[in-house]
Amino acid sequence: MKIESLLIHGGIDGDEKTGAVNIPIYQTSTYKQPKFGVNKGYEYSRTGNPTREALEKLVSDLEEGYAGFGFASGMAATTAVLSLFKCGDKIVISNNVYGGTFRVLDKVFNHFGIEYKIVDTSNLEEVKNSMDEAVRAIFIESPTNPLMDITDIEEVSNIAKAKGIYTIVDNTFMTPYLQKPIKLGADIVIHSATKYLGGHSDTVSGVVVVNSEDLAERLHFIQNSTGGVLSPFDSFMLIKGIKTLAIRMDRHNENTKVIAEFLRNRKEIEKVYYPGFEDHPGYEIQNKQAKGYGGIISFVIKKGYDYKKFFNNLEIITFGESLGGVESLACHPASMTHASIPSEIREKVGIVDNLIRLSIGIENIEDLIEDIKNALEESKEND
Numbered sequence: 522m523k524i525e526s527l528l529i530h531g532g533i534d535g536d537e538k539t540g541a542v543n544i545p546i547y548q549t550s551t552y553k554q555p556k557f558g559v560n561k562g563y564e565y566s567r568t569g570n571p572t573r574e575a576l577e578k579l580v581s582d583l584e585e586g587y588a589g590f591g592f593a594s595g596m597a598a599t600t601a602v603l604s605l606f607k608c609g610d611k612i613v614i615s616n617n618v619y620g621g622t623f624r625v626l627d628k629v630f631n632h633f634g635i636e637y638k639i640v641d642t643s644n645l646e647e648v649k650n651s652m653d654e655a656v657r658a659i660f661i662e663s664p665t666n667p668l669m670d671i672t673d674i675e676e677v678s679n680i681a682k683a684k685g686i687y688t689i690v691d692n693t694f695m696t697p698y699l700q701k702p703i704k705l706g707a708d709i710v711i712h713s714a715t716k717y718l719g720g721h722s723d724t725v726s727g728v729v730v731v732n733s734e735d736l737a738e739r740l741h742f743i744q745n746s747t748g749g750v751l752s753p754f755d756s757f758m759l760i761k762g763i764k765t766l767a768i769r770m771d772r773h774n775e776n777t778k779v780i781a782e783f784l785r786n787r788k789e790i791e792k793v794y795y796p797g798f799e800d801h802p803g804y805e806i807q808n809k810q811a812k813g814y815g816g817i818i819s820f821v822i823k824k825g826y827d828y829k830k831f832f833n834n835l836e837i838i839t840f841g842e843s844l845g846g847v848e849s850l851a852c853h854p855a856s857m858t859h860a861s862i863p864s865e866i867r868e869k870v871g872i873v874d875n876l877i878r879l880s881i882g883i884e885n886i887e888d889l890i891e892d893i894k895n896a897l898e899e900s901k902e903n904d
């Protein structure tokens with residue numbers, strides 16, 4: 522099946538018992554065991570739930586992995602993956618990963634003796650040079666949040682394989698519709714499914730897909746032991762959202778391309794970060810490993826223009842955290858999504874105060890352009 526069909530029929534396609542085209546929400550914590558030592562495959566919903574299982578099989582099919590796991594948030598998914606490591610292990614991370622990923626490593630896993638090293642993973646020499654005996658995994662985002670740096674997933678996976686360590690890819694920005702890290706050699710894929718997979722800003726959820734039986738067993742043990750599972754209702758919501766991923770991503774791609782060109786030609790703007798520009802340093806790699814450029818653009822507003830005024834003058838685009846929904850969102854990474862990263866690190870990598878991130882939705886493109894144009898015109902300082 523091609524991905525557009527798999528999105529709708531992958532995993533467990535409907536309810537075998539009744540013929541219902543949608544998997545029911547099995548809103549139960551426990552299951553009747555017919556007699557001592559006998560059950561119907563389920564004992565307790567933290568360990569397994571049919572609605573969550575349908576979602577897990579679906580995301581595993583989509584990412585072409587061995588098994589999938591549903592979590593209560595993207596951060597619960599990341600936390601479960603990081604729980605694979607032990608005291609003394611080191612994880613190499615891309616230099617502008619999502620702020621929460623940095624925070625959980627810096628403020629939680631650090632306490633358990635798991636170290637991290639920040640590397641510009643778009644530079645393969647730097648990745649190679651960062652390898653030492655303690656490094657057990659390379660954790661990348663491509664494109665990164667929010668600066669849209671592109672990392673060559675296949676090449677990084679080759680470096681990791683040669684060292685016998687894992688490649689972990691946060692595929693939130695691309696989704697399996699546009700990019701399949703496991704096919705490129707990665708071992709573990711993480712999603713904040715809150716974003717494009719769900720697609721409607723109505724659930725907080727996360728998924729992990731792994732490429733082997735060994736990792737599947739270990740991840741299931743961690744999922745069941747630590748318990749950050751996705752609820753049956755939210756599993757249902759995600760399955761529902763995923764069905765329209767292809768058409769949504771096509772429209773996100775289309776709208777974003779037009780807006781990126783528009784922003785690039787505006788006098789108020791100093792720099793636009795978008796991997797669909799031919800002069801983006803990662804353009805060739807993006808074309809090699811993904812089927813589009815996604816729905817995120819970041820840009821720096823020039824001195825003399827006030828980014829707060831820009832946000833305050835948006836009418837259609839919502840000022841708020843998150844991304845990947847059908848509605849366009851604008852956010853201020855330095856004070857919102859990436860506030861947990863110390864300002865020295867933020868400034869060094871380019872997450873400056875006048876950086877704005879847009880998640881372009883699927884609204885009418887002329888309405889979106891008009892909204893951005895008005896907000897830019899109103900953003901002049903002392904006006």
Ligand SMILES: Cc1ncc(COP(=O)(O)O)c(C=O)c1O
Nearest residue numbers: 594595596619666693713715726
């Ligand atoms: C790339 C990326 N990964 C992970 C997360 C964390 O996901 P959640 O907010 O669902 O916990 C986010 C959230 O913004 C994200 O953008």
